[in-house]
Amino acid sequence: MGKLHGSLKVLGLSKKILLVVNIRPDRRNELAEFAECRWCRKKLDGKPYYMGGRAYDPVTRKQANVNFYGGFVCSRECDYRASLDLEQTMPGHGSGQTRPGSFAMQRIKENWGV
Numbered sequence: 001m002g003k004l005h006g007s008l009k010v011l012g013l014s015k016k017i018l019l020v021v022n023i024r025p026d027r028r029n030e031l032a033e034f035a036e037c038r039w040c041r042k043k044l045d046g047k048p049y050y051m052g053g054r055a056y057d058p059v060t061r062k063q064a065n066v067n068f069y070g071g072f073v074c075s076r077e078c079d080y081r082a083s084l085d086l087e088q089t090m091p092g093h094g095s096g097q098t099r100p101g102s103f104a105m106q107r108i109k110e111n112w113g114v
């Protein structure tokens, strides 16, 4: 009896975690099993971003940078496009926006030095 109650509790918990993951706008309802670039989906070494920790480029072994809005990015181009893509869907920004806002641009500069 106690054992059954225990496994039901675990089931309820994992359901909750899946729910949290699914409402993230950049996940588009898919549950990644590995770390990947938020924009181009290039596979990286490490756990998915939402699980915490770091990710590394499988070839260069360089630590992946993190986008201003969260998620690993493999290049400045991917960092830039991921921020712009998200901001274009945000209130007060809009689809006509042609470059990321100043806070996202500052993070890109810190990440890539340009």
Ligand SMILES: [Zn+2]
Residues within 6 Å of the ligand: 037, 038, 039, 040, 041, 042, 073, 074, 075, 078
């Ligand atoms: Zn990328």
